[in-house]
Amino acid sequence: MTEAVQPKLVLLFSGKRKSGKDHVTELIQRRLGPEVCCVLRLSAPLKQQFAQEHGLDLQQLLGSGPYKEKFRAQMILWGETRRHDDPGFFCRLATRGARQPVWVVSDARRLSDLQWFRSQFPAQTRCVRVQTSDQTRTQRGWSFTAGIDDAESECGLDSGVDFDWIITNDADAPSLEEQLQTILQLAEAAGRS
Ligand SMILES: Nc1ncnc2c1ncn2[C@@H]1O[C@H](COP(=O)(O)OP(=O)(O)OP(=O)(O)O)[C@@H](O)[C@H]1O
Numbered sequence: 001m002t003e004a005v006q007p008k009l010v011l012l013f014s015g016k017r018k019s020g021k022d023h024v025t026e027l028i029q030r031r032l033g034p035e036v037c038c039v040l041r042l043s044a045p046l047k048q049q050f051a052q053e054h055g056l057d058l059q060q061l062l063g064s065g066p067y068k069e070k071f072r073a074q075m076i077l078w079g080e081t082r083r084h085d086d087p088g089f090f091c092r093l094a095t096r097g098a099r100q101p102v103w104v105v106s107d108a109r110r111l112s113d114l115q116w117f118r119s120q121f122p123a124q125t126r127c128v129r130v131q132t133s134d135q136t137r138t139q140r141g142w143s144f145t146a147g148i149d150d151a152e153s154e155c156g157l158d159s160g161v162d163f164d165w166i167i168t169n170d171a172d173a174p175s176l177e178e179q180l181q182t183i184l185q186l187a188e189a190a191g192r193s
């Protein structure tokens with residue numbers, strides 16, 4: 001049997017729609033390189049299976065354009081049905097095969113996501129929030145949708161989490177490079193150890 005690979009550092013990112021989770025986590029991966037760091041999306045296995053079952057365009061579901069928004073409510077419901085019996089279902093699938101020392105999870109949404117990673121990797125897990133003004137999110141294409149923006153998928157981590165870092169991703173905030181400095185240093189050290 002292959003021995004399970006233990007990451008040295010697990011960074012769990014969360015944030016609202018269009019806060020820039022993908023942008024920030026891709027920046028981290030570019031800085032660390034693909035040998036040291038992988039970006040894991042809990043929604044990737046969900047979208048993969050949902051696309052297959054419904055004959056949809058997976059690449060567009062994975063992208064940042066408007067296509068996926070047409071199916072978001074349906075995907076949330078579909079995923080929640082699977083999570084109901086097994087809250088770690090997508091966490092397990094998303095992390096399967098990850099071999100790098102630094103795991104960056106780009107889309108934690110629920111307390112059960114945090115609980116799963118903390119139970120599996122208690123010493124390695126850190127939580128990072130990406131926060132962005134509604135004005136900036138609107139400029140990036142967001143508009144409030146009842147049933148989505150007021151539901152667990154978007155609000156599950158609004159309270160009850162003591163984030164290790166909060167990154168502000170607005171044009172008038174300090175640069176991302178500057179805000180991510182401590183995280184990058186920690187990740188670089190984890191990559192060397
Ligand atoms: N700091 C930034 N500078 C320039 N563009 C940005 C920045 N942050 C995010 N964006 C852009 O805003 C859009 C939304 O960002 P991104 O896809 O990273 O957000 P997200 O939180 O992953 O959103 P969603 O979950 O709704 O897909 C993308 O087109 C992205 O390129």
Ligand SMILES: C[C@@](O)(CCOP(=O)(O)O)CC(=O)O
Pocket residue numbers: 017042043046061062063068072075076079107109153
């Ligand atoms: C269905 C869902 O996984 C969509 C996530 O899409 P995205 O990370 O915003 O691209 C959200 C959820 O699981 O609640």
